[in-house]
Amino acid sequence: MDDQQNILSELKEISPLLHDLKAHQQSSFKVPEEYFSILKEEVFSMIEIGMNDAVGKQAFKVPDNYFADLSGRVMAGIDEEESLETEGKIIRLQSKRNHGRTTYRKWFSMAAAVAAVVLIMVNLAKVDSDTSSAKVEISQQDALQYIEDNYSDFESEELYSLAASINDELSLSVSDDFENQLENYMDNNLEDWDISLLTNEI
Amino acid sequence: MKTHRQLMTEQVLIAALQDDIQQKQAFQTLVETYQERLYWHIRKLVLNHEDANDVIQNTFIKAWKGLKNFRADAKLYTWLYRIATNESLTFIQNRKKKYAESFDVDETFSPANQLKADQYFDGSEAEIKLFKALETLPEKQRVVFQLRYFEELKYEDIAEITDTSVGALKASYHHAVKKIEHFILEH
Numbered sequence: 420m421d422d423q424q425n426i427l428s429e430l431k432e433i434s435p436l437l438h439d440l441k442a443h444q445q446s447s448f449k450v451p452e453e454y455f456s457i458l459k460e461e462v463f464s465m466i467e468i469g470m471n472d473a474v475g476k477q478a479f480k481v482p483d484n485y486f487a488d489l490s491g492r493v494m495a496g497i498d499e500e501e502s503l504e505t506e507g508k509i510i511r512l513q514s515k516r517n518h519g520r521t522t523y524r525k526w527f528s529m530a531a532a533v534a535a536v537v538l539i540m541v542n543l544a545k546v547d548s549d550t551s552s553a554k555v556e557i558s559q560q561d562a563l564q565y566i567e568d569n570y571s572d573f574e575s576e577e578l579y580s581l582a583a584s585i586n587d588e589l590s591l592s593v594s595d596d597f598e599n600q601l602e603n604y605m606d607n608n609l610e611d612w613d614i615s616l617l618t619n620e621i
Numbered sequence: 622m623k624t625h626r627q628l629m630t631e632q633v634l635i636a637a638l639q640d641d642i643q644q645k646q647a648f649q650t651l652v653e654t655y656q657e658r659l660y661w662h663i664r665k666l667v668l669n670h671e672d673a674n675d676v677i678q679n680t681f682i683k684a685w686k687g688l689k690n691f692r693a694d695a696k697l698y699t700w701l702y703r704i705a706t707n708e709s710l711t712f713i714q715n716r717k718k719k720y721a722e723s724f725d726v727d728e729t730f731s732p733a734n735q736l737k738a739d740q741y742f743d744g745s746e747a748e749i750k751l752f753k754a755l756e757t758l759p760e761k762q763r764v765v766f767q768l769r770y771f772e773e774l775k776y777e778d779i780a781e782i783t784d785t786s787v788g789a790l791k792a793s794y795h796h797a798v799k800k801i802e803h804f805i806l807e808h
Contacts, residue, residue, distance in 0.1 A: 423773055426769065426770075426773050430770070430798065433795055433798045433799065434798045434799065434801075434802040436802050436805065436806070437770075437798055437801060437802055437805075440747060440748075440751060441770065444748075445744075447742055447743055447744025447745070447748050448661070448664050448665070448670075448741060448742055448744070449670075449740075449741040449742065449743065450660070450670060450741060451670070451741070454674075455656055455657055455660070458656055458660070458674070458677065458678075459649075459652055459653060459656060461678060462652050462656075462678055462681045462682075463649060463652070465678060465681075465682055466645075466648070466681075466682065466685050469682065469685070469686075
């Protein structure tokens with residue numbers, strides 16, 4: 420720092436007005452009490468946070484010499500795959516990624532087909548109720564329960580063809596109430612389903 | 622008995638700052654040593670306390686991050702003043718921009734106009750006028766004036782902080798003083 424006297428002399432030469440202003444200058448700016456002790460703490464804690472962040476960036480570790488023998492292990496894996504292929508080529512019919520979704524679709528289709536069969540049975544029972552000697556009373560709840568308990572016993576191929584043939588021969592009309600119940604059932608019991616899948620399969 | 626801080630000369634502090642083991646402790650010493658000087662420099666540029674608080678924190682964070690780039694032959698305080706000045710100017714530019722965007726007005730934002738209502742300012746009308754005059758100066762001229770008039774730094778140090786020759790600084794300071802005088806007399 421220059422000697423304050425030099426600065427004042429220089430200023431006086433340029434502007435006596437500013438020289439006087441500076442000579443009478445007081446500390447007009449204030450800070451909150453204990454500000455500088457708090458500031459110090461705040462700065463240190465921000466630096467600590469920054470240091471922790473920096474440490475966090477290096478948190479992922481790999482075993483010693485991991486990269487040194489990585490290429491060797493990759494090549495060994497490729498060799499193994501190739502030797503399997505020479506024994507007999509395995510063709511994947513569906514990707515692993517879609518496997519879960521396909522299983523769901525299969526389940527929906529089967530459930531839908533069973534639902535259609537039971538629905539028709541219910542409708543036929545109602546139609547014949549006047550002429551039949553023994554009345555068949557099957558509630559929609561019973562039908563849904565039946566699907567839940569037994570759907571796995573049906574062969575999906577049989578169900579598809581049965582549902583398709585019934586759909587062709589009869590103009591199947593499903594009551595709104597039953598459709599709503601079926602939809603609610605699917606909502607409550609399945610994680611991911613789509614009504615369009617169901618109707619497409621039927 | 623002298624404190625740890627007093628015992629440490631600047632050269633020792635610089636060496637400690639560049640040593641991984643001592644770095645953190647040395648930086649604490651640096652903050653304790655320079656926080657008040659830097660705060661007042663920043664405060665006279667941005668004028669209100671909350672803004673000065675933000676800027677000084679950013680200044681120290683920048684300093685911490687930039688320790689590896691610090692040249693051992695440079696002066697610690699001119700380096701810190703340089704960071705503080707740049708941070709303040711960036712802050713002032715952003716504040717102006719935000720004000721213009723928020724209020725969609727042509728009028729220039731003037732923190733000096735708000736000094737009267739500032740609970741952390743109790744200066745005279747003459748002082749408020751001085752800060753209003755400072756707002757009319759070009760950025761670099763204002764910095765030169767403040768470093769000489771308020772901080773009482775040598776031209777050589779101001780030259781290092783602002784990256785300007787001493788001759789140019791003297792001329793700049795002279796012009797700034799004249800402009801301020803003119804403003805005060807006119808208003």
